[in-house]
Amino acid sequence: MTNKIPSAVIRRLPRYYRFVEALCSRGVTRVSSRELAAELGFTASQVRQDFSCFGGFGQQGYGYNTESLRSNLSAILKLQNGYRGVLIGVGNLGLALLHNFDFAKSGLRLIATFDVLPEKVGTSVSGLPVLHSDTLEDFCREHKPDIAVLTCPSAVAQTLAQRLVDLGVAGLWNFTNIDLAVGEGGTVVENVHFSDSLMTLCCRVPRE
Amino acid sequence: MTNKIPSAVIRRLPRYYRFVEALCSRGVTRVSSRELAAELGFTASQVRQDFSCFGGFGQQGYGYNTESLRSNLSAILKLQNGYRGVLIGVGNLGLALLHNFDFAKSGLRLIATFDVLPEKVGTSVSGLPVLHSDTLEDFCREHKPDIAVLTCPSAVAQTLAQRLVDLGVAGLWNFTNIDLAVGEGGTVVENVHFSDSLMTLCCRVPRE
């Protein structure tokens, strides 16, 4: 139950969670740090060190109870917090996410989407209304979303980000290929930079 | 011109590249480590330390020539290597990438896409043929792609990954929410795990 979780640990938490959830649904009731490490490519030491950040939920001589592990990880990842989200930019990528991605499973409950194209505004996608971006201020003041998903064109991303920060949105999931400047207000940004990701891949692929 | 580039440095290279390219296209001809650091949120020490991995391309008292920096970074990232790529899974996400994402700009030249749906196979998307996944072996033996983009359903990802590795594909850009096992053959995997990314965001957003 520590306050400051090292960022290296935070990045590993989702992988623990996914694997432990799979164990639970397969009916496995216990798992050791050694087994977790072997499966996830970590070391057993690292696994125990990671979990000890939160006080440790294992038992000497036994290992970890998968169900207890799962619910602890879920709590640490705040998957049950019911964060409210808006998605901005119902283009190809926005639609792909809306159709295929299970936001709720990762802790986010979408409540609306926004776009500017007349043929999209007023329709609904995956059960969510598509509102005009001009109504963002009104909507956010009323519904207070916690997180915004930015699948808009890069050209408008910074302006939108600033509007969202001003409206009190605490987290931005940024799919645009630009680095957002969000000031000192504590807004958290998580980037999904496709181009950076592909470049690092090319960089690491040995010359044919 | 070192052999072993620290992974922490590799992850920063695309950001340097993007910013330096922007400087070049704005006609800026020089930049100091201090300016780069301020813009990218690094320290000046870190910038110089990073660049010195490659022998250093600056000049005391002057800084870095943007054009020289750009071309050096481009070479290190192997953006001009002309890696050949195939994209597997022409669903929502695959289509979003094909329509919106500039693969060539990040070092990859797509040569074909694959799917299994009869209504898709035989068509073309963004100028690329959509071939049947059953023909993957024949195609790869003839055209020797370097990298595969996995935008297929998670359920078939591991099987496809193994087929691709066996066919000599050296890099996998993995958009499925599973961790691929690719053995010891040196195949490089770059994951774009949406669920992990969103979970870490939720985890870092302070409780409302």
Added chain:
DNA sequence: TAGATTGTTAATCGATTAACAATC
């Protein structure tokens, strides 16, 4: 009890920051 496995402390490793001589 004996075997297994944790949580934690200490040691190692890698990455970041600071400092400064070299030099443009």
Added chain:
DNA sequence: TAGATTGTTAATCGATTAACAATC
């Protein structure tokens, strides 16, 4: 020459690994 800024060495910081007493 004087000012600026690099490349590099040393110091600090954080993350990973190893070791082991505690204990289920």
